[in-house]
Structure formats: C-alpha cells, structure tokens
Amino acid sequence: MKLLIVEDDIELLRTVLRYFDASGYVLEKAKTLAEGRAKVTEHRYDCVILDLNLPDGDGIELLRQVKTKDKSTGVIILSANSSLETKVAGLEIGADDYLTKPFHLSELNARVKSVVRRNKYEGDNQLTFNEISIDTAGQEVRVNDKRLKLTRKEYELLLYMVINKNKVLTKHSISEHIWGDFVDRRDSYDFIYSHLKNLRKKIIEKGGADYIQTIYGIGYKFAEGEVE
C-alpha cells in the first residue's frame, strides 16, 4: 500500500513515518505544496494524509488535484482546527476523512486503513488475524469459521485492535475511538475493561486464543504471545 504524507512540520512528519514504517506501507513524504503536487503528478497513491496549512499554499489545492487524477485515492485531512464547520467543508470538497490535531497515531492508522478499504473497487473487506476474520462490509466476525455475535462497541473495539495489531494502545486512544472526545475519560476506562472482558470470553468460547494483552498502567495490545 502506497502512502503520501504532506505535512510541513518535520517532527510530526517523522513521528507519523516511524509509526507507519512497521506496518508494511510504502511511504513518501512532502513538506510543501509544490513537493506534494510533484509527487502526486508522478505517482499513484492509495492514500494521501494532508495538512491544510502548508507554507506555500492551501492544501485544498492538492486535494483537488488528487481527486481529479484518481478518485480512488483516499485523502485524510489533518488540521489544527477542531470546529465542525471546517470538518464539513473539508468533506464537502471531497476529502474522505478528517482528523484533528492532536491525534493518536493508532487512530490515524485506523482511518487510513478504513479509507483505503472503502475506496478499493475490488472490495477487500476481509481482515484476518490467525483464526479471527472480520468482514468489514457485513460487519461480521468469525472465529474458526464460526460466527461471533458481538455488540456494536465490541465489534468496533475488536476492529480497532486488529488494525493496530502488535501495537500498545493507550486506554485514552481506545476511549476516543469508541466514544469520541466528549465522554468522560476515567469512566470510559472501566467500560473498555468490561467490553474487552466480554469480547475475550466470546472469542475463547468459539475456540479462539486470547490475544488481548493488558499492558499495566497504560492500555492494551492485541498480539500473539505470552501475557506478562
């Protein structure tokens, strides 16, 4: 999967690149609008992560260029502006998603995957992790080919964790992914715990292994291996 990140802040660029590096993406970066334009003209990307505030112009121009060239290239806007109307404006001119700074890297990763999945014509809706397979089109989860009955939140949790597999996820990022930034954080930590407990139980019931690891003091990790 080919990814272009257009962001003028070099440190933020590096941080995002490093998180994505291990996920098997082909990554390219651009620090200015001009650089971004050149890259987009030459190559085809699955997804472009775009900061709107660039030193040499408005990122919106690049968004138009990307969408004129190939509609199936996903565009995720990064912005410091959290207001709803900017979000709506960004989506109206053709962006696929919108993320406000400061964001969680795990959240950005989930958005990229989801945008790419949605824009692919062939419809690659299958996500698998050993015996667990998730069909994102039908929102159906199977363990050892047996259907798992999950609540909406359990499904969202599992999907988020499988997308960010082998990564330590903070409780905060999980909470924001499921409930948004409005629900009280501390209470939601208890909810994550109980939803994960149910999820774990349901997977084990169908003969699946326990992949949900608790990382003391900070969060969870979905991975194979020993629980500490």
Next chain:
Amino acid sequence: MVSVINLQKVKLSKYNWIVIGVIMLLSFSLIWGFLETIQDIWLLLLLLFILQFLGLLIYDRLNTARMKKSIRRFIAQIDKGNYESENAHVIQKYDFVNLTDIQVELSDMVGQIRADYNEQKRYVENVSHELMTPIAIIRGKLELLIQSPNITKNDFKLINEILIKLDRLTRVNQALVLLSKIDYNHYSEKSNVSLNAILAETIDLFEDQIHVDELSIRKELNDEVIFYMNENLAYILIKNCMKNAVIHNIEGGYIHITALPNKKGIQITNSGPVIQESTDKLFERFEVAGEYEDSIGLGLSIMSRICEVSHIDLSYTHQNGVHTVEISFEAK
C-alpha cells in the same frame, strides 16, 4: 445661554445667516429713507433682539434634542460592541461632529479598540494552531515510546501520567479557543434546531455510563422543542447539559427531561451529590465542585456564554442533591 453661544462659535448656523440678512435688510431700509424717525429704528432693533432671543431658544432646544438622540444612538452602538464593522468613519455620521475634539478622540478610541480586537482574534486563531502541532508531536512520540520492548511497569506509569496531563492541556486549550470563538461571533449563523433529536443522540452517547450507574431516564417531551440558534452551539449546549447530569449523578439515580409548561424550553432535573459551592461561583472559569479533578471547570462557563449569545435563559439550581437546569428561549 453660555453653552449655546459657545456652540455658535464653531460654525455659522443657518440662523446666523438669517440674522445677518435681516440686518442688511434694515440697512437698505435706512438708506432708502423708508424709516422716518429714530424711534422707529429703536423699535425695530428691539423687535429684532426679541426675535433673535426666541430664535436662539428654539434652535437650542432642537439642537440639544437632536444631539441627545445621536449620542444615545452612539452609546448604543458602543454598547453592542460592533467593532467588526468595516466602516471606520461611523462616528462622523453623528450630528455632534462639529464638536471636533470629541469626534477625534472617539474615532481614535474606536480605531484602537478595533485594532486590539482584530489582533486578539488573530492571536487566538494562531494559538489554536501553534499549540496543537507540538502537542500532537509529544503525544505521537510517547505513543512510539510505549511500543519499545524494554519499558518497565513503572515507566508505563510515568508515561501514562504525562499522557493524562497532556490530554488535560489539550482540552483546556480547545475549550478556551471555543470560548473565544463564541465571543468573536464565529458561530453567528442561525437556524431552527430541534432539541429533541440532539437529546436522543446525546443519551445514546452516554449509554454506557447510564447503564453502569443504573440511572433511570425519563423524557417527557410531547412536542418538538425548537430553538432558533446556531446548530453547533446547540449540540455543545445540550451535550454539556447531559454530560453534567450523567456524570454528577449517583448510583441508581435519575434524570428527568421535561418541557417547560409556559415557556419554550426544557428542564433537566437529576439526582446528584449535595454540594456546597454556590451556583454563581460554579459558572466562573476553572471552578470545579467537590473533588472532581478530571473536569477542567470550563463546561458551565461555555454553557452560559452560548446562552448569552443565543438569547437563551439558563438557570441552574441545586438543593439537597437535586440539580435542576432550565434552558428557555427568551420571550421577545
């Protein structure tokens, strides 16, 4: 009379031209010999003096009334704080422009206020952008750090504490930016917003808390409650109301949402802890009741600012653990 004469010094009024005209007419009459005796001239001069006196009196009355009216209009404009108007010469429209000193002084002042206002607005917009990128970098780096295999349990605890404070910093910043945006009429676009739909959506959002705390929710809204206000602000207002009602509640408690009987508005009553702080104090920024340390203490001041700019009456009372919030559309 002194003040009137002082005023006349500034500019010859229409009235003065009339007086000059009459005096010239008189001179011509003298030359042409229409006036036969000295007595006639004295009589005419006396008449003229009386006329001038009456004229001045009437002129003074009219002028004062007119000035008072325009000063009132001017004060009303300053009161409304409409500094965003691009019309820099707005003061010169007023009738007391001949009071040159005041005019210059006020023009300077309004100009200064407008400059400060625009400066501050730009500052707030910049802060939002400039602070969010470094926070995003710190958060990202910490997220990278926790992926390292060599981190001990104690390190995780430390990192988590940093993350919690970073999150608080973000939320305070976002809330302050929101408050400034409300102050700067950023959300001036209004439409008819149904509170019922927003309430239903919000209750859904807090489903987990409601379930865990075993809260009973009763919603008694027979008709649609529609407020003419900004939609974004309506969402923020209702979500804040419901968040307070859910979070500052007790196990097995209740939330009742009812329509106000005689007014256009809703009332949210919920059970909660008995608190000592006065409601006035809670509306101030960074004021938090009890030991609720996770709150940043800006929710109520955001709510009250939204209500102010949307012409909504907001009242919050608490007594013996019963908390009542009323929001009603101001009757015009």
